[in-house]
Amino acid sequence: MTPAQRSAELAANLAEVHARIGLAAAAAGRAPDDVTLVAVTKTWPASDVRLLAALGVTDVAENRDQEARPKHEECADLGVRWHFVGQLQRNKARSVAAYADVVESVDRPELVTALDRAAGEHGRVLEVLVQVGLADVPDGSPPAHRGGADPREVLALADVVAGCSSLRLGGVMAVAPLGPDGSPVDPRPAFARLAALAAEVRAAHPSATVVSAGMSGDLEEAVAAGATHVRVGTAVLGGRAGLR
Template sequence: MTDRKTELAANLERVEQRIAGACAAAGRDRDEVTLIVVTKTYPASDVRLLAELGVTQVAENRDQDAAPKAAACADLDLTWHFVGQLQTNKARSVAGYADFVQSVDRAKLVTSLSSAAERAGRELGCLVQVALDAEAGGRGDRGGVAPDGVEELAGLIEAAPGLRLGGVMTVAPLSGTYAGQPAAAFERLREISTSLRAAWPAATMVSAGMSGDLEHAVAAGATHVRVGSAVLGVRPALG
């Protein structure tokens, strides 16, 4: 356990240096960017070690992994983000532990999350997942709504009981105009976020960037970066 904690501490330090360097290069204050550690496929014991090392924000992308892990770590003061594609039948479970759902991409999911949040007596922060590879009116291969659908979906979130519009999220696309161009993709997300904040000033979160492209995201104004493998190591294969 000591060795694992030492390993995680060293990895966190390297990621911290990268974020700090990216902020300096972009002329931003370091405290403008929040690190979210994506702990998918890793055990609750790692979450506990991360908490001991000062991590306060963690993310999961599968409810079947996240729910028991969140329960096992319920005594820790953590903010939980759900970042994966979410089926409506999992909304009730996710609403029980997640503080933010970053992957809201359709009206039906808004309805399900609203009902679940009200039933649980909780308020869920919701981000619109933007699919920069989606055609007008469609959804992306990795979830998300096309840019032309963001404002309508944001309005549904803001009007839904139990939900709060937090901002936008994207994953650098593997296909389409922005494939292999994370810097351009994240600049496009910045434009979308700016437009959204004109209508909803409190929707300030811009979640973008992962282990391989966080510098581009910070340069483009990301407020949150989602880092997994650079902190926890190469993921073990899922069974």
């Protein structure tokens, strides 16, 4: 596929996703501009990031440092905002803090401390979202593969972030839970819970207005629940690059 053909494919996909966002926003009595599309570019080459930027995409997301770091270096001139959305280990905090504009997957105090220290060393202020675990499991903690802080601890974790000198609390993020067999379930109850937690965080920290929720398969439900950012990969870029 030539760059021109790929650009045309991406443009068509973006038009469809923006149309879905517009319809969902209208149904919820919201303006489409209230919802930011974050294109999830994991497994796709830096050339696609360049094409997306040329098509007006302002925010891209990655979930693995070893892929995100070199891709950012290749695309540093584009002026897009880089979101890190994967589960993050403390030993990767310094690397991620060097290039990410937003870390959406903060779910424990020790990671907050590591990111604050790393951002300070790089002379940067990093936006952080508290990831909320929304899965219902017997002990009240989210499955490790989905990540997220216990909902009962979200406000306290937000307070910790807000007290850091090199971090800025942006709001909250969540991934809709899966069923026991790994299949999708109705995301609306989980997104409603996220909306309630987001309101609690905003009441304590009025500038924390971001609600990042919704992906290719459930962005309509997320927008209906008040998402300000939707993270869309497949519907924009297609199936994973290695699987095409």
